[in-house]
Amino acid sequence: MLRWFAGQQIRNTASIGGNICNASPISDLNPVLMACGAKLHLASQGSKRVITLDSNFFLDYKKTCIKPNEVLVAILIPFTAQNEYVYSYKQSRRREDDLAIVNAGLRVVINGTKGQWRIRDCTLVYGGMSKTTVMASNTQQALIGREWNEATLQEATRLLSEELQLSWGCPWGHARVPQVSGHLILLQVLPDSLPPPLSSLSPSTSTLWHTQIQQVIITSSQGFQRVPCDQKAEDMVGRPVMHLSAPQQATGEARYLDDVPRLEGELYGGLVLSQHAHAIISVDASAALVMEGVVDYVSVTDVPGDNMIGINNDEPVFADGKVMSFGQIIGVVLATDKPLAQRAAKAVRVTYEDIHPPVITIEDAIRAGWFIGEEMKVEDGDVEKALSEAEHVLEGEVRVGGQDHFYLETQACLVVPKGEQEEVEILSSTQGVTAVQTNAARGLGIPRNRVVSKVKRIGGGFGGKETRGCYLSTAVAVAANKVQRPVRIMLDRNEDMMTSGGRHPFLGVYKVGFTSQGRITALDLKLYSNGGISADLSIPVMQRAVTHADNVYKIPNYRAVGKVCRTNLPPNTAFRGFGGPQGMIITEQWIERVAEFLKLPSEQVRRLNFYHDGDATPYGQIQPKVHVSRCWDTLLENTHYLTTWRSSVDLFNKSNKWKKRGLAIIPNRYCLAFGITFLNQAGALLHVYTDGSVLLSHGGMEMGQGLHTKMIQVCSHCFDLPMDRIHISETSSDKVPNTSPTAASVSTDMYGMAVKSCCDQIMERLKPFREADPEAGWDKWVERAYFERVNLSAQGFYKTPDLWFDWSKGKGNLYSYFSYGASASEVEVDTLTGDFTILRSDLVMDVGDSLNPAIDIGQVEGAFTQGLGLFTMEQCVYLEGNGRTQRGQLFTTGPGTYKIPAVSDIPVQLNVTLLDGTSNPQAIFSSKAVGEPPLFLAASVLFAIRDAVRASRAERGIIAPFQLDTPATCHTIRMACEDQFTQQAQQCFTNLSSTRKWTVNV
Template sequence: MRNVRPYDSEQPAKLRRRPKKQPTKKPDCGAIGEAGAHESAIKHVTGTALYVDDMPEPPGTLHMAAGGSLHARAKIISMDLSAVKAASGVVDVFTHEDVPGELDVGPVYAGDPLFAVNQVEFVGQTLFTVVATSYELAQKAVALAVVEYDVEAPVVTVKDALQAQEFVLPTHTMQRGNAAASVAGAAHRLSGEGYMAGQEHFYLEGQISLVIPTEDGGMHVHTSSQHPTEVQKLVSEVLHLPLHQVTAEVRRMGGGFGGKESQAAAVSCAAAVAAHHLQCPVKFRLPRREDMERTGKRHDFAFNYDVGFDAQGCLEGIHIELAGLCGYSPDLSEGIVDRAMFHADNGYFLNQAKVTGHRCKTNTVSNTAFRGFGGPKGMVAIECVMDDIARHLGEDPLTIRKRNLYKPGKDTTHYGQTIEQHILPDLIEQLEQSSEYWERRQSIQAFNRQNRYVKKGLALTPVKFGISFTAKHLNQAGALVHIYTDGSILVNHGGTEMGQGLYTKVAQVVANEFGVDVSRVQVTSTRTDKIGNTSPTAASSGTDLNGLAAKNACETLRQGLLAFACEQYSVSESQVVFANGEVQVGPTTLPFGEFCRLAYMNRVPLMAHGFYKTPKIHYDRENANGRPFFYFANGAAAAEVVVDCFTGEYRVERVDILHDVGKSINPSLDIGQIEGGFIQGMGWLTTEELCWDDKGRVMSNSPANYKIPTAFDVPRDFRVAIYEGANNEDTVFNSKAVGEPPLMLAIAVWAALRDACASVADYKMSPRLDPPATPERVFMAMQAAQQFVASTKLASENQESEAIYEK
């Protein structure tokens, strides 16, 4: 018997009665700069927060499942769906022939058909959908399809794609000066390569949508999406409807991390096609296994470098080549590979530089956005270079990193943007001292000399992450603010809440503008019929954009209220103060609610629309030059690890983090993002291993065979601090974005593991250690270090023998 929900329309009335709700107090949240709880914190821990699958289902709701391809590359010879249609509970079956409008649902470029036509390009690509009276019956019916294929050999790896010159988009290059000549003329020269695997988003709430037909022939779409406007646009195109007939709504997501920026739309579009034909609500939820097999992930990246440097380890020239595994279609890969290229400098002055980015096409699911976009991949590549230079010169890697940091006179990036605020030198110096880096370095080296079978590693790595969408038009936001006559305030904006605390910060911004407690402010579901043409909640820009849009609306309202107060009480604007839930007008003090009622009675507008667009940014992609980022968020982490040389197993002993968030709006939320981002980054770099077979099937498709970090993986000694300093740019209260940058702090763990492996060779070489640095890879890196020692010893013995022979 299936579980019965209290609102299930199939059950008797007495079971459908809404359970009594106990009144819940909003979590306390202070003013700007004060720590406060997430606006849904109590709902999260008590289970009362509603996600799409928790919503009461409208009467007659049907459930959907999708039939996917069994092969990565094949022509479809025939497809017999008769047994599917005849299965128990099945109401209808849909294919590409049933789409009334556009078939392609690609977010930027074409290439993502809602249903496959004639051929398939990855395992799991949708062939048809089934609509049934229950989720279970729909899932069972899907398995009855009989499909005949003409199977072809797939392209699965980056190496295969490069050899075949298979790309989803053209190669792009960023260049400053003459890198080749500078590398060739440098006193020292190194080259190397590596491979960074992808990462599964593993959001707690999977991809899901509930689509309800409206009385005017449109659709109301409840979606778990970071980009409701894109869902609205693509549903309207698929159904051949004007945009105003489609409303997309998002109250919250159970995690997104980029996985719901573009790929949530296809789920809504498929459900919308069925809802259009059947004229009833349709819910489409992917089970975890299918979600992991059929949705995109963080891109794999291969990289190689050729670098020239002086005796101090300072770069004179470098060529970095990055190749992203994009999958079968472009999706967001243009911007993702661009972002990897932008961040191939991390915090370092590359001098004469050439950075090349390839977008490789493979017969795998189309990879997509992931926290950091492509930035982490470029950063790992340059941190590998810093380690290799240090080992070559016999220096500590931190020394080489500090010598190459951007500084006045060496502050122009390889894409032409000037670094205007040099935070990293001071931030790193503070972390060096607070983490006791040099004292620990000495004790770790002594430990490694005394212990043959257990080694320790230590690394301190920086982060410089550019904040803004690199697609300029996305850097805009709108907000709508209502003040009611009791003094309560309702806010709607274009950002989506996925657990990061955006709604909480926006509520704080609005409360601050009117001098009221945040409990007076309610932020409502993101809806495209309230705020149209929204940008995705991504690129760490949610608070920057939507917070300032809301602030702009509040300023309009305040100006109207100020003018009213001055006219009503014959005072100047300087005599009107909004504070402590009251409005002081000269000698008169009124509660905020009473003042709002008075304003209403005098026909003063109590609602306003706000808008914000990011200034200063521009980028000429043809010439690969400009200012794509409004500002940079910075940080650094020091990580210490201990490794078992017999097995490669390791433990992260201690992590010290100092991170730059400007003037924090809410330190509790910011520290939570720093901690969570770091742990997710550590998972990508250590335990989370995506496994594919040579047929293009993802083998790591469940929690049983894909290992995200658990509470036991959190460093035993975990110290997180916020760097004191306001943003020099005019952001919302001079704060800085904090969503994505902390993920890259975890590079320190990978570098520390590499440091431990290098200790086996007395730090004379840097063994290759491709992320994720699983125990197996760590063991192999240590074996490589031991082989280096053996070969060096043998070479030395041979030289001695030759010298004796000659003598």
């Protein structure tokens, strides 16, 4: 367990003594030391004493019996004697660098003769079960003298569950109860040195624990199409070119917003944020304003323009008399530095008068009839008739959890008033310079031509900086305007997570008809999303969900209806996949149920229903080339999925009781284009200087995805120039106006075409000079063109053709083209804890003719990992409210409580193949988008886990249908396995049913 104690950087810095004296109830160290009977050597002036680290050491939460004048100088850990065994255990949501949900130190001393082994002594210590590390004294005493056998261990688990009662209202209590019920079984999986009577109680179990603590060597392979043999060596299109800013990012030289040096007179803003979900407020900032170094307090009364901004102008810059969600901006305190601004913000007194119980969940909103906009519907065929005539019909519900963007760089901006004619410059971490410009101009009440919005690069976006940063930048613009000084804010992580929204949680209610062979004949699907308090992008997110819920399946009678629920939560927003993953995972869940109902392999049912070339979607758009079958077949062939791979998994499961392996293969299709037609446009500006160097500007943001690198590749190809002759400095609204956000995965498609347009214009103007002297070369052609007064600047523009949609009919050409893929994953699940390891994942992705295989494969791997977090690990936890907390308050507001995948969570073996021979005439140089489409490939991990759980249940004769909603956390997986220990845990839940829940499922 101690291998997973904190991270290596923390272990290199912190101390053992400090951890003991901190007395955290979830310390990974204290349970082990208590179980061992460690001695603590204490010293004070003129005095020394030795105490035992036992149940008397911890007095209360983070309080010990160490006297105020004593220090811990040494720790004595006794050696184990013959037949004395010590085992430590930790259960967390992530293996590396994570706090424990529950942990344990277990010690047992046995003796016996003639094969009759009895427990002579034992110590059972647990963390995470109370406000201190606790010793299960009653259970210990009851075990002493008992024979070591299965019956004793069963009795031990019963005694333990009675002794360690845990309130349902305790943080993570829902996850702790089933884990503790199974902890005594861990005595069966002690190291191999146990005597045969102990180790033989549960055969084939000990290997799991060795594999958990060994250093795993991660391997990978990448397959991609090579450029043609006759392509010039200088032509970089299609070659695996390194991300151009990678060296600067690796060395720390790359500049982000908060690296911009402080300006003269610059102030820092501290946000005053709502701490209630729905309340009338009154504000008193006097205590903050008297603090030395505090300059001003800015609120709704200081907005010179319109306080209502956003896509639909339905969300305030500052709360005006009432708050509608947690984290809503009430005001900004301006001070000379960040720590002071934040202290002063806390000093602002806000009085809340709650209006009524807030609407937090999807179910709350449905009951209240509180929705955003009209329902969105796509329908094809006669659904009612097909369902009534179907051989079989299944109904059910699927929940999909939300997800935080957790970009490395939080929301940030710096606003600089220019001091004349209302001009203002905004530097921000945004995916849309025009959105920042537009909203700031509206809030300030000035024309947009007075606002310049700039971005050098941003530290990740994933959709979270498409709209949500505009509220921060507009608030800061109002503040800077009031004091006429530069103002900067970079949110702390907890502020960012409280205010910025995330991926929409979804509820899907389905009714599906099918034949005995597995052919899907009808689907009636109702989708509900939790949109939060304002519209933001919730409507287009739902539009994409209802147009992606067919995934790769031809369903002749299809109806998908979507409604966005309005709730008193911060507005949810764009997130990589933009509603597509939610709609698709719901479909894959009911596909799995159909296969289980028919007792058919799920891959057989999936393949039977694939789209084929020329098939139309339910909204009437033709798919000319459907590459899903090629992706699927390539994957089956590369992995031997149906033969040796499946056989090896089945063989493993027959040989192991408490760990099971699972295998799954999942297809996906992603549709490319902005769902809002007018956004499918792009501009670029190109300057050629007389030395032959090129300065390129376009409307897209570089956020780590390699957009600038690809644009330079395009320009290099068009000009036949080395890439180092071309430079992109920044993205700015005064270079390329009226830009669409860098989103929807189509920036390379659109800006690539706009850049090519610029290049084509320049090459056409240089044509006379190239024809007159073909051997002169680029520099001479440019020089001669300049002396002939030829314009060496060009403005390029592109709009994606043939896009239209009529939502009143649910028909049209909504997308430019389609991308396909497939993935297969093998996992190993510890059925006692719900932990899992991804042993192998194989991904095949259709990216057309890749512009840059290195970047594209990186995007596939990154999207897969982010999807892994969505489907298995990342859990946004909201509080139910219990007097000390408020209903609708986000609990997971930082890396301590919110876990994204770490290095040890990715597949041990990861193989990525870019499908060849899939040229796409709809995009630049026959490429395809790659940012969002691969995310859903991670669904194969979820269904591989489900396959392993199914094997565990089948071994105990459990054939009832079950479902793994997302995220499938270790707790969810553990409870789905259903054994005697989960039954005990379920009884604990029943006994605690009168206690108010701690969390609420939004």
